[in-house]
Amino acid sequence: MSNIDPQTVAHTARLARLAVGEDELDAYVSHFRALLDFVADLTEAPLEGVEPMAHPLDLQQPLRADEVSEPDARDAFQPLAPEAADGYYLVPKVIE
Amino acid sequence: MWDKSIAELRTGLRAGEFSAAELCAECLDRIGAAQPRLNAFVTLDAERALAAARAADEALEHGEDSDLTGLPVVHKDNFCTAGLKTTCGSRMLADFVPPYDSTATANIAAAGAITLGKTNMDEFAMGSSTEHSHFGTVRNPWDLDRVPGGSSGGSAAAVAAGLIPFATGSDTGGSIRQPAAFCGVTGIKPSYGRVSRYGLVAFASSLDQAGAIGRSAEDCAWLLKAMSGHDPRDSTSVEREVEDYPALLDLDVGGLKIGLPREYWHGIDEDVAAATMRAVDELIRLGAQVSEVSMPNAPLAVSTYYLIAPAECSSNLSRFDGVRYGHRCEAPRNLADLYSRSRAEGFGAEVKRRILVGTYALSAGYYEAYYGKAMRARHLIADDFRRAFESVDVLISPTAPTVAFGVGEKEGDPIAMYSADVNTVAVNLAGVPAISVPGESASGLPVGVQMIGRYFDEARLLALAHQLQRATDWHTRRPEEIAGEAGR
Numbered sequence: 096m097s098n099i100d101p102q103t104v105a106h107t108a109r110l111a112r113l114a115v116g117e118d119e120l121d122a123y124v125s126h127f128r129a130l131l132d133f134v135a136d137l138t139e140a141p142l143e144g145v146e147p148m149a150h151p152l153d154l155q156q157p158l159r160a161d162e163v164s165e166p167d168a169r170d171a172f173q174p175l176a177p178e179a180a181d182g183y184y185l186v187p188k189v190i191e
Numbered sequence: 192m193w194d195k196s197i198a199e200l201r202t203g204l205r206a207g208e209f210s211a212a213e214l215c216a217e218c219l220d221r222i223g224a225a226q227p228r229l230n231a232f233v234t235l236d237a238e239r240a241l242a243a244a245r246a247a248d249e250a251l252e253h254g255e256d257s258d259l260t261g262l263p264v265v266h267k268d269n270f271c272t273a274g275l276k277t278t279c280g281s282r283m284l285a286d287f288v289p290p291y292d293s294t295a296t297a298n299i300a301a302a303g304a305i306t307l308g309k310t311n312m313d314e315f316a317m318g319s320s321t322e323h324s325h326f327g328t329v330r331n332p333w334d335l336d337r338v339p340g341g342s343s344g345g346s347a348a349a350v351a352a353g354l355i356p357f358a359t360g361s362d363t364g365g366s367i368r369q370p371a372a373f374c375g376v377t378g379i380k381p382s383y384g385r386v387s388r389y390g391l392v393a394f395a396s397s398l399d400q401a402g403a404i405g406r407s408a409e410d411c412a413w414l415l416k417a418m419s420g421h422d423p424r425d426s427t428s429v430e431r432e433v434e435d436y437p438a439l440l441d442l443d444v445g446g447l448k449i450g451l452p453r454e455y456w457h458g459i460d461e462d463v464a465a466a467t468m469r470a471v472d473e474l475i476r477l478g479a480q481v482s483e484v485s486m487p488n489a490p491l492a493v494s495t496y497y498l499i500a501p502a503e504c505s506s507n508l509s510r511f512d513g514v515r516y517g518h519r520c521e522a523p524r525n526l527a528d529l530y531s532r533s534r535a536e537g538f539g540a541e542v543k544r545r546i547l548v549g550t551y552a553l554s555a556g557y558y559e560a561y562y563g564k565a566m567r568a569r570h571l572i573a574d575d576f577r578r579a580f581e582s583v584d585v586l587i588s589p590t591a592p593t594v595a596f597g598v599g600e601k602e603g604d605p606i607a608m609y610s611a612d613v614n615t616v617a618v619n620l621a622g623v624p625a626i627s628v629p630g631e632s633a634s635g636l637p638v639g640v641q642m643i644g645r646y647f648d649e650a651r652l653l654a655l656a657h658q659l660q661r662a663t664d665w666h667t668r669r670p671e672e673i674a675g676e677a678g679r
Binding site: 103104107108109110111112113114115123126127129130133134135136137138140142145146147148149150151152156157159168171172175176177178184186187188189 | 290
């Protein structure tokens with residue numbers, strides 16, 4: 096259905112923010128091709144006019160009162176961070 | 192003590208035949224002895240468990256007990272447990288100690304059960320063999336050269352080997368039912384929305400559902416009752432009263448209409464098909480009426496699932512960015528490098544494959560061709576169930592096409608592994624409940640029989656499974672002693 100090549104995989108990896116080495120591209124190309132071949136029964140099925148179903152339940156979005164219900168737990172969460180200081184999460188410099 | 196049912200353990204604790212502390216210590220010993228062979232556990236919480244068991248003994252003494260007081264339980268390692276490492280079988284979360292409890296495990300603790308530890312699993316619940324864990328492959332207690340199934344393979348192996356009376360699991364496409372089938376135990380995936388997903392690390396949010404694994408339907412009934420219920424913290428949890436499953440096990444199942452879906456028997460091993468039919472024959476003896484039904488869109492289910500699940504996974508797992516928690520790479524050059532290298536190092540091969548396929552299926556230009564189509568097919572698959580349940584009460588099929596396969600047998604061929612999920616994934620796409628119970632196998636390796644019910648018909652599924660188990664002894668077979676041997 097679509098032509099999968101190393102560029103497609105590299106582009107998808109960029110979208111997914113996943114570092115993929117040059118030497119890994121071929122294996123992913125093979126997997127993509129095999130998977131898309133595997134799902135061809137579906138992609139070729141006549142499904143025009145069928146309503147998409149995103150979720151198993153006919154849910155109404157339940158709304159709660161617009162009141163604070165969760166306590167501030169920053170002190171519990173920040174020790175989990177690879178790097179945090181003074182209540183901030185630290186990341187490398189974004190603007191050079 | 193270790194081979195007693197939940198009912199027997201409850202009675203024994205209350206009669207003072209043994210204490211919760213003794214029971215807890217015995218399970219911890221057995222877990223420790225079996226670990227080198229099975230690798231069913233990632234983390235144990237022995238000290239806190241023993242302290243909780245002593246507190247349970249006091250509660251029992253003062254008559255302040257609840258349903259599960261003093262009973263040991265273990266949780267799949269994707270349920271957040273406050274103060275206890277929750278790895279999801281991933282390097283990404285190898286050191287993650289959650290500051291809060293999942294609602295399901297908190298409910299189980301509130302019912303009095305004691306958490307002994309966390310069980311090994313396929314990384315982020317993606318897999319059908321528990322070979323994809325950062326913490327190593329789990330082995331099947333019936334044959335150490337075979338897989339226990341997955342992704343709740345650690346929980347199923349632990350129950351099968353008599354290390355623990357019952358355990359939690361999660362099921363996105365069969366991850367409770369298939370390992371239950373491979374390990375010869377009972378596993379129930381309830382209706383979507385029955386158990387809160389709050390604190391259950393997300394894989395595919397419209398498919399994920401927590402459930403119970405035990406040595407019998409009756410044991411599962413106790414655990415499912417404790418973990419179920421509406422939770423305001425999960426907007427997809429359903430506001431509907433939890434039935435008293437253990438009290439309803441004797442529900443009249445005579446006259447129950449059972450449907451055998453024609454499409455669920457393709458490519459099924461003879462031994463597995465025969466075992467399933469023997470279970471059906473038993474149910475006829477119990478008064479059930481059997482007919483054949485058609486689920487014409489069932490052949491699309493695996494393809495549909497293997498587009499929708501990766502799509503949702505790619506979205507859910509985008510939260511792992513190396514900033515707020517989880518693995519971070521060394522010396523990132525910039526923020527983009529930090530994201531992409533932390534994720535590449537933190538995730539294993541199968542998770543990366545699914546993130547990439549899911550990202551592709553959702554990407555501009557391909558969305559309608561893949562994810563869009565899959566959502567349309569999902570509607571047809573769910574309609575098949577709706578139609579079938581107009582004429583029958585329960586559907587029965589083999590859980591998996593084969594008995595447990597060999598460790599490494601499907602390595603390098605992910606598609607072959609996906610194909611074997613053929614009989615379990617449609618249940619998640621529709622959101623209906625299903626249970627896998629052991630059948631009578633000719634080969635000596637366990638086989639699973641799947642019973643699928645209407646939305647929120649868990650009580651009836653458990654009653655049917657229980658009455659089948661009362662009439663047969665298939666679920667009482669045990670593998671050769673693993674914990675004892677290792678202990679000698």
